[in-house]
Amino acid sequence: xxxxxxxxxxxxxxxxxxxxxxxxxxxxxxxxxxxxxxxxxxxxxxxxxxxxxxxxxxxxxxxxxxxxxxxxxxxxxxxxxxxxxxxxxxxxxxxxxxxxxxxxxxxxxxxxxxxxxxxxxxxxxxxxxxxxxxxxxxxxxxxxxxxxxxxxxxxxxxxxxxxxxxxxxxxxxxxxxxxxxxxxxxxxxxxxxxxxxxxxxxxxxxxxxxxxxxxxxxxxxxxxxxxxxxxxxxxxxxxxxxxxxxxxxxxxxxxxxxxxxxxxxxxxxxxxxxxxxxxxxxxxxxxxxxxxxxxxxxxxxxxxxxxxxxxxxxxxxxxxxxxxxxxxxxxxxxxxxxxxxxxxxxxxxxxxxxxxxxxxxxxxxxxxxxxxxxxxxxx
Amino acid sequence: xxxxxxxxxxxxxxxxxxxxxxxxxxxxxxxxxxxxxxxxxxxxxxxxxxxxxxxxxxxxxxxxxxxxxxxxxxxxxxxxxxxxxxxxxxxxxxxxxxxxxxxxxxxxxxxxxxxxxxxxxxxxxxxxxxxxxxxxx
Numbered sequence: 001x002x003x004x005x006x007x008x009x010x011x012x013x014x015x016x017x018x019x020x021x022x023x024x025x026x027x028x029x030x031x032x033x034x035x036x037x038x039x040x041x042x043x044x045x046x047x048x049x050x051x052x053x054x055x056x057x058x059x060x061x062x063x064x065x066x067x068x069x070x071x072x073x074x075x076x077x078x079x080x081x082x083x084x085x086x087x088x089x090x091x092x093x094x095x096x097x098x099x100x101x102x103x104x105x106x107x108x109x110x111x112x113x114x115x116x117x118x119x120x121x122x123x124x125x126x127x128x129x130x131x132x133x134x135x136x137x138x139x140x141x142x143x144x145x146x147x148x149x150x151x152x153x154x155x156x157x158x159x160x161x162x163x164x165x166x167x168x169x170x171x172x173x174x175x176x177x178x179x180x181x182x183x184x185x186x187x188x189x190x191x192x193x194x195x196x197x198x199x200x201x202x203x204x205x206x207x208x209x210x211x212x213x214x215x216x217x218x219x220x221x222x223x224x225x226x227x228x229x230x231x232x233x234x235x236x237x238x239x240x241x242x243x244x245x246x247x248x249x250x251x252x253x254x255x256x257x258x259x260x261x262x263x264x265x266x267x268x269x270x271x272x273x274x275x276x277x278x279x280x281x282x283x284x285x286x287x288x289x290x291x292x293x294x295x296x297x298x299x300x301x302x303x304x305x306x307x308x309x310x311x312x313x314x315x316x317x318x319x320x321x322x323x324x325x326x327x328x329x330x331x332x333x334x335x336x337x338x339x340x341x342x343x344x345x346x347x348x349x350x351x352x353x354x355x356x357x358x359x360x361x362x363x364x365x366x367x368x369x370x371x372x373x374x375x376x377x378x379x
Numbered sequence: 380x381x382x383x384x385x386x387x388x389x390x391x392x393x394x395x396x397x398x399x400x401x402x403x404x405x406x407x408x409x410x411x412x413x414x415x416x417x418x419x420x421x422x423x424x425x426x427x428x429x430x431x432x433x434x435x436x437x438x439x440x441x442x443x444x445x446x447x448x449x450x451x452x453x454x455x456x457x458x459x460x461x462x463x464x465x466x467x468x469x470x471x472x473x474x475x476x477x478x479x480x481x482x483x484x485x486x487x488x489x490x491x492x493x494x495x496x497x498x499x500x501x502x503x504x505x506x507x508x509x510x511x512x513x514x515x516x
Contacts, residue, residue, distance in 0.1 A: 119386075127388035127398075128420050131508055132476045133464050135455035139448060143466060147446035150491050195449035195461070195486060243466045243476035244420070248446050 001264060004379045006089040007220035007227035010040025010213030011341040014105065017327045018177050020207040024113030028105030028209040029060050036211035041224045042099065047213075049097030051088060053080030053104065053331060054115060060103055070097035076237060077364025078278060078331040080104075081212070082257075082371025085337065086233035088214045098215060104334035105209025129241055137280060140366045142197045144248030145283040148297070149196075151249045154286065156196060158301030160187035162282040163200045163324050165310040170321025172311065172350035177204050178325040201282035203328035210334040212341070217379060228344040231357065232265025232374035234258060242366040251363070253370035254291035258361060261372035262293070265357075269294050273355035274343045275315055276336040278362045279322040285309070288361050292372070316352045319343065333362035337373065344377040385457030387506055394421040396435050401507040406438045406497045408471055419473035440497035441514065442469040449484055467495055467511050481512040 012035035014020065014028050023031065029052065037044060044065055051072035052060045061068055070091050074083045081104055088100040107114045119126045134140045148154060164184055170176035182200060190199040220227035236256035239245060246252045262268075269292075277288035285304065290297035294315070303309070309317035320326040320339040327335060340360040342348040358375045390398045397420075400407030410417045411425035412432040424431045447465040454460040463484045468474045480498060482488050494514035501507045 120389075121387060122389035122391050124394075124420050126386065127390065127394055129476050130386035130455075131388050131502075132478050133385070133450060133455040133458045133462055134476070135450070135453055135458075138453075139450045139455070139464060142448050143464065144446055146448075146491060192449075192451045192461075194451060194464075197448070241420070241476075243474060248466075 001090055001233060002093065003231050003265065004229040004376065005217050006092050006214055006230045007217045008212055008230070008341050008375070009215050009220050009223040009225060009227055010036040010042065010211070011338055012036040012039045013210040013335070013338055014208045017175055017208040018206050019109050020107070021110045021112070023107070025105055025107040026055060026059065026063055026113055028107060028207065029055060029103045030063055032105055032209035032211040033064055033101055033103045036101065036213050039225060040213045042213065046099050047101045049088060049091060049100035051084035051100060051102045053084070054106070066101070068097070070100065076369035078280065079333045079362025079364040079369055079371040080331065081334045081337055082360065082362040082373050083235045085212065085214065085230065085373050086235055086371065089230045089233060092214060092216050100214045101211060102214070103209065103211045104331055106329035106331060107207050108329035109205050109207045125241055129243060137366065138193045138197070138202050140242050141281045142194050142283065143242050144245065144367070146196060147248035148283065148287070152298045152301070154301035156188060157184050158305040159201065159282050159286070160184045161305040162279065162285050163187045165304060165307070166279065166318050166322045166324045168310050169319050169350050170325035173321055173326060174349060176321040176326045177206055178321070197281060200324070203280045203323035203332065204325070206327040206329050208327050208329045210338045212337060226345045226377060228341050228375050228377055229379050230373065231376045232261040232263070232267070234260030234264065234372040235370065237369040238367060240365055240368045245367055249297065251287050251291055251367045251370065253367060254287060254361070254363070257370040257372045258292035261359070261374050265374040267357060267374065271357050272315070272359050274319065274340065274352045274358040275317045276340050276358070276360040277317060278332055278336055279318055279324055280328065280332060280363065282324065284363060285317060292359070292361060311350060319348060319350045319352060333364070333371070336360050336362060340373070340375050344375050383456035385502065386455065387502055393423055397421050398506060400437070401499055401509050404499055406440045406509055407435050408438045408469070408473060409433045409435055417471045417473060419475055439470050442467040442495050442511065444479070444489065444491055444493045444495055445474055446491065447479070447489055449486070449489070463489055465511065475509070477509060477511050479512065480510045
């Protein structure tokens with residue numbers, strides 16, 4: 001895809017984040033969508049493309065009263081929205097539509113109008129994983145991490161530092177769910193969830209949503225907000241079964257999506273001012289730093305433990321506080337994208353000074369899928 | 380009311396051979412006749428080269444502990460926490476999820492790369508699960 005041909009011109013989260021007991025999941029979608037449409041200075045009738053995940057596009061289009069000429073229901077887990085951005089950019093460039101709305105919302109905590117997620121007993125997961133006691137992401141997502149730690153010599157303390165550093169970012173963010181400072185000892189003494197991970201190494205469970213509006217870069221200059229251009233994109237999938245990953249030392253989906261986006265963007269790692277790596281659990285930023293090529297995997301734990309990703313560090317990472325401290329409604333990718341957009345607009349609560357390039361990397365399922373979007377505020 | 384039971388697999392036409400195998404006390408895998416790739420989970424073609432000429436064979440049942448978590452909460456129905464959810468690397472190459480039996484469910488006892496051997500646990504008349512325990516000797 002060509003660089004900087006499409007821009008984000010509207011971006012917003014739900015009015016509230018956290019615990020939202022007075023809204024169903026579909027209304028959270030609508031709340032985020034209406035906020036993003038207002039942010040872009042548009043009317044509902046201006047939207048001619050729609051993308052969403054888990055909820056179907058027809059559900060959201062009908063609820064909002066939109067008649068789209070382009071639809072994307074890609075639903076590959078929490079990074080679906082990165083894939084939507086990539087697909088929407090291609091569609092806009094190809095002339096299939098002009099103004100795309102991407103919505104996410106989840107009543108992850110309050111569970112109002114939330115579709116059930118079940119694993120059929122005759123699916124491969126139902127036959128070859130479920131019988132062995134996997135039960136939700138905390139029992140599955142950390143399964144690779146002991147192997148990763150052994151292979152690369154990563155310590156429990158280094159992974160605990162991921163949570164500590166992200167809490168430092170969250171403290172700067174009024175909308176973050178958890179803002180009180182924590183220490184490595186706090187993390188390593190928090191309640192055991194699935195060894196080796198404890199409560200503070202697992203994402204939050206919250207309600208919320210977010211929406212983005214994309215249009216061609218040529219039109220973007222006429223919108224009220226500073227345009228944020230799509231510089232590079234990548235996507236891939238590997239397997240819905242964490243046990244069947246090619247290796248636990250790396251994510252194949254990360255290794256395809258990340259480098260594809262960097263190549264498309266024509267940038268190197270030293271050009272990156274701001275980085276988001278979807279952190280459903282504390283090991284993900286380590287996998288991301290390694291698989292996106294920022295450094296060898298052996299150095300990822302030390303890099304974070306040494307403070308390079310904290311406020312004032314040389315590679316600001318997960319500056320909203322991440323899924324560990326900001327919010328996590330179930331499919332966090334949308335919130336990572338929102339933070340990248342805020343950083344590129346220059347309006348983030350913990351703004352990285354003069355940031356010009358932001359890399360936003362998402363995961364779907366338990367390393368099942370991946371999407372990477374590279375944004376810039378310069379064309 | 381009955382105790383909540385462990386999730387029970389329901390075989391499909393493509394996986395039936397595997398579950399017939401565990402019932403017969405065998406861990407069965409598939410090998411591609413064209414490229415010799417051994418793979419899992421079951422499917423009637425080779426995911427490496429696409430050939431439909433594949434054979435079922437009895438695996439050694441030996442492997443090693445590739446990685447695991449010890450799940451504390453939430454516990455799956457039919458499980459008493461803490462319990463390990465393990466991924467075993469079979470000597471033939473493929474990996475599979477399982478549980479480690481006859482072994483304390485602790486980080487000290489569960490050492491990565493420890494040698495394991497298959498053991499079969501009957502769930503009912505139709506389904507027997509492949510479990511693993513520390514290899515003897």
